Amino acid sequence: MTQSSPPTPAKAGTSPQRWKHWAEDRLSAVLLGAARVLPYRQRIAVLGWVGANIIGPIAGLRPRIRANLALIAPDLPEHDIRRLCRSVPGNMARALAETFAGQDFIDHVKDSPIEGGGLAALEQARDTGQPVVLVTAHLGNYEAARIVLQERGCKIAGIYMPMRNEAFNARYVAAMSRIGTPVFPRNRTGLAGLLKFLRRGGMIGLVADHYMDHGELMDFMGQPARTALSSAEIALKQGALLVPVYGIRQPDGISFRVRVEPPVPHSDPATMTRALNASVEALVRTHMDQWMWSHKRWKKNKRPTKT
Structure with a gap:
């Protein structure tokens, strides 16, 4: 993984966004890097769990998922909605982790x-x-x-x-x-x-x-x-x-x-x-x-x- 340095404070109004991007990039780099110590299957499973139970709620994905499900599947039972609010961010995290896994991913799915x-x-x-x-x-x-x-x-x-x-x-x-x-x-x-x-x-x-x-x-x-x-x-x-x-x-x-x-x-x-x-x-x-x-x-x- 490439390394990035903390952003230098810039003009007023632009620095907070730059710091936010730097923090997001560093957090993802640390998370993906730390997970590489695990065997491939465990790595993808762990990062999928993190996406479902931590990143999904923090990123505010669950309200969007609920809103779209209410529009498209208004009769969907509440227990299915709750399941999808977890599994959808989990799949997103798995897909991202797989893409960053490089040759391990290629060897596993080819x-x-x-x-x-x-x-x-x-x-x-x-x-x-x-x-x-x-x-x-x-x-x-x-x-x-x-x-x-x-x-x-x-x-x-x-x-x-x-x-x-x-x-x-x-x-x-x-x-x-x-x-x-x-x-x-x-x-x-x-x-x-x-x-x-x-x-x-x-x-x-x-x-x-x-x-x-x-x-x-x-x-x-x-x-x-x-x-x-x-x-x-x-x-x-x-x-x-x-x-x-x-x-x-x-x-x-x-x-x-x-x-x-x-x-x-x-x-x-x-x-x-x-x-x-x-x-x-x-x-x-x-x-x-x-x-x-x-x-x-x-x-x-x-x-x-x-x-």
């Missing part, structure tokens, strides 16, 4: 089983050099799917949203890069690099369940949610397959199976994106404890009223 019926199309694209847009969600750990597919010869580029905490962001990007390269920041330069990689016959990985401020209002889990059409638009423009892919955590909490669904047929961006939403929704309803219910997925979701 031979995970594959299901879903889309592998043959993906391997044909790999062999013929046809571009592929792989689309996933914040469910389980999508890095497990990237590892498994890379082991089968798929060259996959990823894109990430730079974090406000620059020190932690640098360490996180380094951790992702140890799993596979290239990875591009989500900005104009990064998108240009990602598309160049795709046009050369590569595969790119995008996450489909983000809230997008200027996205289209589309049904997701029975409620309108602002959704980007970009995955489908890129696939159509570049003549690429659009393939839903997921890394689904198994009941032991540490193993995975990878789901590669058949390519979404090309039609128009809205229709293709609705198919992606339906794919994600089906898995979320089956594995509610593995999806990031702390997302503000349904904010600003009111349709304009007609006058």
